[in-house]
Amino acid sequence: xxxxxxxxxxLAEVADLGSVEMLVVWDQLVMMxxxxxxxxxxxxxxxxxxxxxxxxxxxxxxxxDQLDGASLDELDRDIVRVARRDWERAxxxxxxxxxxxxxxxxxxxxxxxxxxxxxxxxxxxxxxERNVALAxxxxxCVAGDGQSAYDALLDDYDFGLRTDELRRVFGELAxxxxxxxxxxxxxxxxRVLDVPVAAQQAAVAGTLRRLGVDDGSWRVxxxxxxxxxxxxxxxxxxxxxxxxxxxxxxxxxxxxxxxxLYERQxxxxxxxxxxxxxxxxxxxxxxxxxxxxxxARSPDFADVLAAELGQGGFAVSPADxxxxxxxxxxxxxxxxxxxxxxxLHIIARFELELAMIxxxxxxADLPAAWREAMGRLLGVEVPSDRLGCLQDVHWGAGSFGxxxxxxxxxxxxxxxxxxMEGELGALGEELRRGELGRVQLWLGxxxxxxxxxxDTTELVERATGRGLExxxxxxYVAPLAGA
Amino acid sequence: xxxxxxxxxxLAEVADLGSVEMLVVWDQLVMMxxxxxxxxxxxxxxxxxxxxxxxxxxxxxxxxDQLDGASLDELDRDIVRVARRDWERAxxxxxxxxxxxxxxxxxxxxxxxxxxxxxxxxxxxxxxERNVALAxxxxxCVAGDGQSAYDALLDDYDFGLRTDELRRVFGELAxxxxxxxxxxxxxxxxRVLDVPVAAQQAAVAGTLRRLGVDDGSWRVxxxxxxxxxxxxxxxxxxxxxxxxxxxxxxxxxxxxxxxxLYERQxxxxxxxxxxxxxxxxxxxxxxxxxxxxxxARSPDFADVLAAELGQGGFAVSPADxxxxxxxxxxxxxxxxxxxxxxxLHIIARFELELAMIxxxxxxADLPAAWREAMGRLLGVEVPSDRLGCLQDVHWGAGSFGxxxxxxxxxxxxxxxxxxMEGELGALGEELRRGELGRVQLWLGxxxxxxxxxxDTTELVERATGRGLExxxxxxYVAPLAGA
Numbered sequence: 009x010x011x012x013x014x015x016x017x018x019l020a021e022v023a024d025l026g027s028v029e030m031l032v033v034w035d036q037l038v039m040m041x042x043x044x045x046x047x048x049x050x051x052x053x054x055x056x057x058x059x060x061x062x063x064x065x066x067x068x069x070x071x072x073d074q075l076d077g078a079s080l081d082e083l084d085r086d087i088v089r090v091a092r093r094d095w096e097r098a099x100x101x102x103x104x105x106x107x108x109x110x111x112x113x114x115x116x117x118x119x120x121x122x123x124x125x126x127x128x129x130x131x132x133x134x135x136x137e138r139n140v141a142l143a144x145x146x147x148x149c150v151a152g153d154g155q156s157a158y159d160a161l162l163d164d165y166d167f168g169l170r171t172d173e174l175r176r177v178f179g180e181l182a183x184x185x186x187x188x189x190x191x192x193x194x195x196x197x198x199r200v201l202d203v204p205v206a207a208q209q210a211a212v213a214g215t216l217r218r219l220g221v222d223d224g225s226w227r228v229x230x231x232x233x234x235x236x237x238x239x240x241x242x243x244x245x246x247x248x249x250x251x252x253x254x255x256x257x258x259x260x261x262x263x264x265x266x267x268x269l270y271e272r273q274x275x276x277x278x279x280x281x282x283x284x285x286x287x288x289x290x291x292x293x294x295x296x297x298x299x300x301x302x303x304a305r306s307p308d309f310a311d312v313l314a315a316e317l318g319q320g321g322f323a324v325s326p327a328d329x330x331x332x333x334x335x336x337x338x339x340x341x342x343x344x345x346x347x348x349x350x351x352l353h354i355i356a357r358f359e360l361e362l363a364m365i366x367x368x369x370x371x372a373d374l375p376a377a378w379r380e381a382m383g384r385l386l387g388v389e390v391p392s393d394r395l396g397c398l399q400d401v402h403w404g405a406g407s408f409g410x411x412x413x414x415x416x417x418x419x420x421x422x423x424x425x426x427x428m429e430g431e432l433g434a435l436g437e438e439l440r441r442g443e444l445g446r447v448q449l450w451l452g453x454x455x456x457x458x459x460x461x462x463d464t465t466e467l468v469e470r471a472t473g474r475g476l477e478x479x480x481x482x483x484y485v486a487p488l489a490g491a
Numbered sequence: 492x493x494x495x496x497x498x499x500x501x502l503a504e505v506a507d508l509g510s511v512e513m514l515v516v517w518d519q520l521v522m523m524x525x526x527x528x529x530x531x532x533x534x535x536x537x538x539x540x541x542x543x544x545x546x547x548x549x550x551x552x553x554x555x556d557q558l559d560g561a562s563l564d565e566l567d568r569d570i571v572r573v574a575r576r577d578w579e580r581a582x583x584x585x586x587x588x589x590x591x592x593x594x595x596x597x598x599x600x601x602x603x604x605x606x607x608x609x610x611x612x613x614x615x616x617x618x619x620e621r622n623v624a625l626a627x628x629x630x631x632c633v634a635g636d637g638q639s640a641y642d643a644l645l646d647d648y649d650f651g652l653r654t655d656e657l658r659r660v661f662g663e664l665a666x667x668x669x670x671x672x673x674x675x676x677x678x679x680x681x682r683v684l685d686v687p688v689a690a691q692q693a694a695v696a697g698t699l700r701r702l703g704v705d706d707g708s709w710r711v712x713x714x715x716x717x718x719x720x721x722x723x724x725x726x727x728x729x730x731x732x733x734x735x736x737x738x739x740x741x742x743x744x745x746x747x748x749x750x751x752l753y754e755r756q757x758x759x760x761x762x763x764x765x766x767x768x769x770x771x772x773x774x775x776x777x778x779x780x781x782x783x784x785x786x787a788r789s790p791d792f793a794d795v796l797a798a799e800l801g802q803g804g805f806a807v808s809p810a811d812x813x814x815x816x817x818x819x820x821x822x823x824x825x826x827x828x829x830x831x832x833x834x835l836h837i838i839a840r841f842e843l844e845l846a847m848i849x850x851x852x853x854x855a856d857l858p859a860a861w862r863e864a865m866g867r868l869l870g871v872e873v874p875s876d877r878l879g880c881l882q883d884v885h886w887g888a889g890s891f892g893x894x895x896x897x898x899x900x901x902x903x904x905x906x907x908x909x910x911m912e913g914e915l916g917a918l919g920e921e922l923r924r925g926e927l928g929r930v931q932l933w934l935g936x937x938x939x940x941x942x943x944x945x946d947t948t949e950l951v952e953r954a955t956g957r958g959l960e961x962x963x964x965x966x967y968v969a970p971l972a973g974a
């Protein structure tokens with residue numbers, strides 16, 4: 009067999025293992041009886057180990073060497089380019105470090121859970137200290153020429169993105185966005201609509217159906233935390249959750265739809281290759297945020313959502329519904345933050361994790377630094393670490409460099425939406441009618457089909473004609489502050 | 492690492508892959524959107540290939556050689572004994588033949604499906620011819636000293652069972668059982684109870700709850716064909732199906748419960764070893780048949796089932812319900828056959844597949860031979876191949892030696908039930924009260940906990956004090972014929 013065929017066969021195997029892992033996790037969160045948890049952890053450990061072994065095996069290196077300078081078509085060239093990148097990166101991590109990272113991540117999550125419940129940062133500090141030290145050790149292994157430790161960590165989530173670029177973009181946001189918060193809080197304050205769960209369920213089902221979600225190739229289920237699983241190109245599974253009197257389900261189901269649509273609209277030629285998935289965390293998040301912020305939260309699409317709630321027996325005007333979906337309030341908790349203040353929560357985390365990785369912030373000083381950042385960026389006082397630096401699992405799990413993608417997603421979504429409207433014309437009328445066909449097509453063409461062939465920065469430039477910028481997002485949130 | 496630790500680690504990995512495969516198949520049959528099928532086939536292919544590679548890798552042979560004569564505790568001795576057996580058997584099959592068998596099985600099932608739909612045996616004959624030839628080739632690879640081809644095939648389903656033993660047992664049954672059919676058909680003819688689906692659902696849920704089926708470690712779902720998946724020792728999943736006016740769901744849910752209970756009551760020390768599963772197809776089937784025939788179909792347990800149907804809003808007397816669960820009628824279709832005639836359907840298939848494997852029956856002559864056997868054993872005339880030799884998928888899938896386990900399950904269930912009552916005393920009162928705790932315990936002690944440590948024949952002898960015999964089954968069905 010040719011080296012390219014051998015390589016592609018191995019990549020297909022690894023892709024299949026990834027899909028199976030996705031399914032096994034989906035089952036764990038949606039279907040599994042609780043007592044199945046210990047066996048499930050073993051099963052997932054075995055899948056991860058096998059997948060790692062098969063992706064780092066020496067034969068891949070031999071095939072890649074044989075393919076050096078080979079005459080290949082464009083797709084195979086990209087496959088080989090990304091395979092070499094992934095393989096070299098994986099091989100730079102010694103097995104013992106990989107094992108230690110996995111163990112520290114599991115321990116850290118346990119420690120975090122207990123510490124958060126007890127609101128006891130000191131109980132969590134040793135685990136965090138260990139995670140930071142291991143992340144620096146890991147970064148030292150994988151860093152390329154001239155890369156800082158944080159650059160090297162970012163590459164796992166957004167290949168090619170640089171810390172300096174984040175400093176620039178988040179710096180601008182940190183200067184401009186906080187000024188809008190007081191006016192927006194006054195103009196569009198939080199409003200609660202007392203929507204019964206049954207009406208939410210009907211509206212979620214009806215809205216997703218309008219977007220092409222059918223039983224033949226989708227599942228829509230309930231889980232404790234909404235998420236998306238792409239088990240196959242035609243097997244997309246989103247989840248949501250319902251709380252009486254809240255409208256989060258409308259936003260979160262559209263958010264998850266955005267993730268799912270990305271994976272469904274990949275070029276079929278990329279299926280079962282190393283290019284057959286979303287290219288980065290921030291582009292993935294831009295797709296979910298686009299449907300959450302620019303569709304679900306648009307005043308135009310409120311017509312559709314209000315009509316669907318009406319079908320579910322809950323009468324509400326589009327204007328009132330829209331107001332309840334965009335209420336702004338500086339708050340303590342990231343996951344329930346409004347569309348305007350959300351990126352500020354992320355900027356605080358970016359500053360703090362960067363300082364920890366660069367050794368400029370002692371772990372013991374994190375709670376105080378958190379309070380300072382939240383005061384400066386959001387003007388809120390943090391009454392406890394449980395509502396402060398203990399609220400997210402990421403650092404407990406050893407994930408550093410992940411948080412930025414949440415804010416980048418907001419920025420890129422706004423930039424893509426403007427580029428789309430620049431090309432297609434204003435979309436308000438189509439949003440009011442619930443006709444999203446042209447939006448789906450444009451995203452498929454400019455974002456989705458490329459899979460991992462384009463990295464974050466190049467994708468943004470090609471799709472929007474410009475580098476990453478904050479202006480489109482600022483224009484998106486300005487109306488909330490009456491600006 | 493010691494050879495025994497290395498071996499156990501590998502066996503744990505293979506066991507995990509098996510559990511994952513079980514889950515992936517469960518999802519395919521219960522949850523997957525239809526369009527997910529092509530990707531799912533790829534994923535299952537990859538899992539099977541990996542599992543095969545890891546179970547046949549040369550390092551296992553090296554570890555086994557190192558362990559030859561090593562001082563091991565009893566459990567490890569059994570692990571090594573069965574590992575050697577499995578490994579040597581798997582290694583005897585050349586890779587090309589394994590690939591060809593898998594391909595022929597997939598093709599054969601396609602061919603069978605089309606041929607059955609068209610009632611066209613000739614369209615299926617070439618695929619069957621190929622499957623028989625490959626099964627003989629496979630048998631020649633794996634056969635031990637003095638084993639016939641059919642012996643060698645049987646070993647995949649019931650290790651250690653011999654064709655001569657089946658000839659003896661099935662020969663006795665074929666002589667004695669048909670004589671009961673006319674009397675039983677007259678005395679307990681089929682009766683249809685018009686039970687609505689909702690009442691069946693309530694009765695299934697209520698009955699399973701009495702047997703310990705709770706949401707914390709079980710799932711009960713609906714699928715086109717009832718089956719059981721054991722995803723972990725505490726993650727058991729049974730399915731059933733509901734048709735208006737039928738009571739099959741009561742029988743099939745207890746049947747599947749029997750399979751699930753077997754895997755749940757294995758000795759926990761066997762978990763993630765090569766011994767941690769049911770020992771054979773016939774013992775597995777004996778567990779499902781025990782709950783189907785000796786619990787669900789007992790006149791005593793009819794009290795419970797009638798009460799549960801009553802809770803579901805359908806009033807019926809225990810006697811009428813029992814009559815509807817045991818109606819006897821010589822018929823054409825195996826899967827809907829009554830408890831008395833069921834083994835005769837199997838004997839016909841055993842005779843015919845044995846003759847095909849031994850080269851004594853030409854494929855082209857199968858339809859005529861089928862008609863002859865069904866006439867002789869069941870006294871029925873077969874009007875078409877669709878209702879005759881094309882009704883089952885097994886031969887299309889290349890499974891020869893599998894059918895006997897269905898009838899053996901009936902025989903062994905009856906033999907175990909008599910042994911249990913011999914030890915515990917008559918169980919009628921407990922069945923009437925729906926208290927099955929002692930039955931569960933006895934099965935756990937005498938059957939389940941052993942896993943693969945005991946093969947079929949040894950297990951039956953130890954649990955019942957006797958070799959395999961037909962007398963207990965004959966005593967079980969005698970009352971149906973008023974004998």
